[in-house]
Amino acid sequence: MxxxxxxxxxxxxxxxxxxxxxxxxxxxxxxxxxxxxxxxxxxxxxxxxxxxxxxxxxxxxxxxxxxxGPGQELPPLLFDDEEAIATAVALLAGTGAASTGDAALRALTKLDRVLPTRLRHEVRALSGSVESFGGGRAPVDPEVLMTLARACRDEVEAGFEYPSKEGTGRRRVEPHRLVASDRRWYLLAYDLDRADWRTFRLDRMAEVTARTWRFRPRADAPDAAAFVQRGVAGGAYRRQARFLVRAPAATVRTQVSANAAMVVEVDATTCEIHSGADNLDVVLMYVAALGHAFRVLEPPDLATRAEELAARLTAAVQP
Structure with missing residues (x-):
């Protein structure tokens, strides 16, 4: 007992x-x-x-x-100073990897809670010596990542300089989630001046700060990953398109970049592709090249373009 x-x-x-x-x-x-x-x-x-x-x-x-709060010493049975520094630097490097970035940032945010001040300076200095090559995400200042991760975790307002069509200006937001694609880091936040949810690219931010003013999480917060992906895959383009594809969503997701289109499961053998472009002919050719039977759902004029393309391709193989 x-x-x-x-x-x-x-x-x-x-x-x-x-x-x-x-x-x-x-x-x-x-x-x-x-x-x-x-x-x-x-x-x-x-x-x-x-x-x-x-x-x-x-x-x-x-x-x-x-x-x-940050302690004078690390809790027993976790890390000594050298192990803590090595772990933090490895996690900072991992935030740039497409496969482990989210998990690395979550772990780093937890470690930050108990990392003594004397070690934080060493971690920042050592993180500058960590680089990667090949693909991966656009470079982001680790301090920006940590500042926004803390703000999301602590539910405090954040501010930063951000470019727009009107020019660069200061944005005040209630940060909700950090979202990583295979190319970039994004922040989903409620924009206080525009009174709406917005997506921001971290590599475009400058002078990022977190305030001490706390906020209550909003009940209407959207699904972060889906919201950001919709914006990245098509929201920024002049025209949007939707296709019904005769293939499992899991199969199509291996063929389509998350930055190019959003794949939505319909049933076990069918899915939808949502994408956007200034010229929808590009999207039409992209979907056709996947090798699956498909149908244009919207816009109507794209279905007409598909018929014209089919006629040209048929004529191309006739003797």
């Missing part, structure tokens, strides 16, 4: 640690509700974390609560 109680306490304390890593500040009542215990038990569990080296701070008053 005692072993079961100890195991339950350990699991609860680990859950508490995970919650403290997810958000900048929690009230005692919020933690008690999440853990299903009393505020008194939360206080005891906080003391258990402090006893093993986790710097949990408690602040009173409006906006106060429990928060996990």
């Amino acid at each position: 005692a072993d079961e109680e100890a195991r339950g306490t350990t699991e609860r304390v680990l859950t508490l640690l995970g919650l403290l890593q997810q958000r900048r500040v929690w009230t005692g009542d919020e933690l008690a509700d999440r853990l299903g215990v009393t505020p008194r038990t939360v206080r005891r569990d906080v003391e258990r974390l402090r006893a093993i080296g986790y710097p949990v701070r408690a602040e009173h008053g409006i906006g106060g609560g429990y928060q996990l």
Whole structure:
């Protein structure tokens, strides 16, 4: 019985640690509700974390609560200084890889919670010596990534200079999620001045800062990956197109770049392709070259263009 109680306490304390890593500040009542215990038990569990080296701070008053701050030393049984630096630099390098970027950034954001100040300077200096070659994403300042990742995590406003048709100007946003494609990093955020959701490329940002002003997450937040992909694949173009393709979505996704089109599953053997271009003939030829039977769903004039193309191709093989 005692072993079961100890195991339950350990699991609860680990859950508490995970919650403290997810958000900048929690009230005692919020933690008690999440853990299903009393505020008194939360206080005891906080003391258990402090006893093993986790710097949990408690602040009173409006906006106060429990928060996990950077410590004077790394928590026991995790890393010594050299291991922490090596891990952080490796994660910084991993944020540029198409296959591991998201996971590396999530891990780096968690590590940032407990990385002592004295080590952060060394990590920044060493990260400058890490490069990659070949494909991959457009280069992004690791400090920009970390600033925005923290802002998403802590639910605080962010600001940055960003170019537009009217010229470069300051944008104030409530950051929601960082999204990585195989080419670039994007931020999905609620633009406070335009009162709408917007996608921003990190490599176009300058003077990125996070404020201390917290916001409540919006209930109408869209699915981040889908929202960004729709914008990247077609939203920026003058014309949009939609096709019904007689092939499984999983098969078509291996043929189509996520930056070129969005593949939506219809059923086990059929999917839709959504894409855009200034000249839809380019998209039509792209879909035809995939090698699957397909039908133009919209726009209507593109179906007419498909008929004309079919007639020209048929004429090309006639004697």
